[in-house]
Amino acid sequence: MDPELLRDDDPDIALLTVLRDDGSADPATDPGMSSETLLRGYREMRRLRLLDARMILLQRQGRVGFYGAAHGQEAVPIATGLAVRPDDWVFPALREQSVMLVRGFPLTTFIAQVFGNAGDVLKGRQMPSHQSGRAVHQVSWSSCIGPQLPHAVGAAWAMRAKKTGAVAVAFSGDGATSQGDFHAAMNFAGVWRAPCVIVCQNNHWSISVPTSKQTASRTIAVKARAYGIPGVRVDGNDLLAVYGVLRDALDRARRGAGPTFVEAVTYRMGAHSTSDDPTRYRAQAEVDAWAKKDPLDRLRRHLVHLGLITDASDAALDRELTAEIAAAVDEVEKLPAPERESLLADVYAEPTWNLREQLGELRRAGPAPTHG
């Protein structure tokens, strides 16, 4: 395609923003969220920020094995949680686990998954930050980058066949757009007009690889054009903008008008995961510049502008959320590891002879050894 055809004001090139620096909302793009919804979003974002910090601390102390935080990217999962209907399905990547918390998944059960102990509905089988909750229609991402994208399109396609009226939302990082599964998902979504929304959180880094080395495309959103899907480029650090874009995209999908692709432009403020040290590959000045666009600060300025919060209400909220998280960690950490024999369950729908045979082998293992 002639690069000239990419006009700077095209939605897949231009950045859609609502929140202005002074805390006001741009009336041209403001989705008109109620005060109640705004306050809920703010509360959830603050809770997620505190929760991530606490989980990373636990990992540093050796109390949990791994954690992938959403620091700097909280607006996207929280806006998603606010925009979806209870029967919609969510297929997150690493940074969007918390959508389920907004949809009412209990914090204690969420934390138990990070510990992988007896309180974990996944029975200690999955790595932390790979949460699934049937009750809230959320499916864990796969450790191998990308498979959740076709899953979401398949779920959307099936829900249309079942006439449930529900839609699916899938997430990926910018790096994941290099995988074949991204192409497959976009292509099928386009050809079949599947009732889904595919969101890419462009946080500028895939571990140490900058987006410019991941794709030569001018934006990620513009990739949607070639698949025959509308692409939207939204300010991912702006809860209102993300909410508005997702609400419209979900409506489109629900009324049979087809899928939407969303590039949410944001920044990973912390390390890739607890196994990474970002100071080795990126400049502090870049991090500092993005810190000024912090999604929580920007929402806060807006709520102050609207007169909905004060320093005093913030301090009270922080105390309340910190206590909630501390109590949940205390409650969960006491729980024992899952029963040893439980590792033989759920491999097949029914217990098979080979699994019964493995029970004998398991009993030979003796107490958990310290080596290995």
Next chain:
Amino acid sequence: MARTLRFREALREAMIEEMDRDERVFLMGEEVGHYQGAYKVSEGMLDRFGDKRVVDTPIAESGFAGIGVGAAMVGLRPIIEFMTWNFSAVAFDQILNNAAKVRQMSGGQFECPIVFRGPNASARQVGSQHSHAMEHFYATVPGLKVVAPAFPADAKGLLKTAIRDDNPVLVMESETLYAVKGDVPDGEHLVELGRAHVVRPGRDVTLVAYSRMTHVALEAATDLEKEGVSAEVVDLRSLRPLDEGTIVASVERTHRLVVVHEGWPYGGVGAEIADRVQRLAFDALDAPILRVTTLDVPMPYSAKLEQACMPQRDRVIDAVRRTLARGTN
């Protein structure tokens, strides 16, 4: 003379020496360059060779595995690093249907001298999708060679030989071995593919293992010694081609065999060895061949469950006792 090197340093030395020796050799993969390798195997190599020969890629294993196959067909000698072998699942078609078959399907017109390497099997609490012992899948494929060293010297010698080999060779490393130290001979050090190594001589039972499980087998052998049981440990090093001669010779001395490996019990390298030994040394065997493997389930995350799932010393010792008592259950 020999120096003490860590496993990762031995691998790095192999790549550096071969890249110095042969300008057609290059390294490609995720995070191999600027990040210095996800597990620091390629530390310093970008500075030394530049970004034409130490190549960072987008996250697309099927992409860079295929790029490697294409480059190999026209005369380069790629070393393709998978951040872990688990992610090679995304590139399986390139390895199974392309790298392994280029020579045969082209009637021998093309060759595919390529090395695929990276950490394999469990790495402590990384869950089922990150803990696969992929060697069993790949070792079934004609056209591929598969090696799995346990010690730094073999890591260096096998990788150098793999790079010089005119076939696709898959090198299975282990995240849990990268920091392990060992003596590595000075000067040119090559280890022939398809040669096992008796790392501990013994009389009563043969333990066959490879990669990290060789260390577990050695630990078990040390404990068994205290019970008066003398276990011989054969470190396979190559899984395909398989050194059946060394295995059979050992079983002819000890009359008992226990195979220890990560990965599931259904099929796989251990089953292959059991088949060969019962055919080639039936009369030498005093007891059925036993295998100690990962349990037949996806690997759990929880540390306690994971330990119970993995082959470990206690289960090796138990299997040895059973083979000595001729019990199989």
